[in-house]
Amino acid sequence: MKIGELSERSGASARSIRYYEQVGLLRSQRLSNGYREFDDDALRTVETIKTLLDLGFPTELIERVLPCTGDAGPVEQDCGVLMQRVTEIRDEMDAKARRLTETRDALSRFLAQAEAERAA
Missing domain, CATH: 1.10.287 (Helix Hairpins)
Known part of the structure; x- marks a missing residue:
């Protein structure tokens, strides 16, 4: 899905989504036209990030916690x-x-x- 759709479905602004990607909390593929393409799991990941931010978690802690939620792929640690x-x-x-x-x-x-x- 494109960033606009992810933004609409998750309630997170496109700016926030770009920030999550910039700090390594979220991944996308770049299409030949430069657009970001997010997989279906990105919605759940963004919702988890938003929840953790609402709870007051700093992004540095979210970066460490996210892999433990399964939202960033298989738990590797x-x-x-x-x-x-x-x-x-x-x-x-x-x-x-x-x-x-x-x-x-x-x-x-x-x-x-x-x-x-x-x-x-």
Whole structure:
């Protein structure tokens, strides 16, 4: 597929796709007219890249993680240590989410109590 179609189907801008290719996260074939041609797996790869970026992963870490997802072709390396780090990141996110939920609940209780005292 051409870059425009990949952009449309993935929701990533053509500029982002060119950047992913420039930093080695994505590969394409160049046609005789200079156009990029991406294989069908590129869509899943771009979606994975976008997800990892949304999670706050820097491109340097994505470059290391992507082969472990199977989205960059067969897994060629031992991904155990890397996947452990990704697990730690996930667990840190869970802890932050719990703290945010606890803070939100405490604020809700405070507001409810303040409203009840004002109404009394």
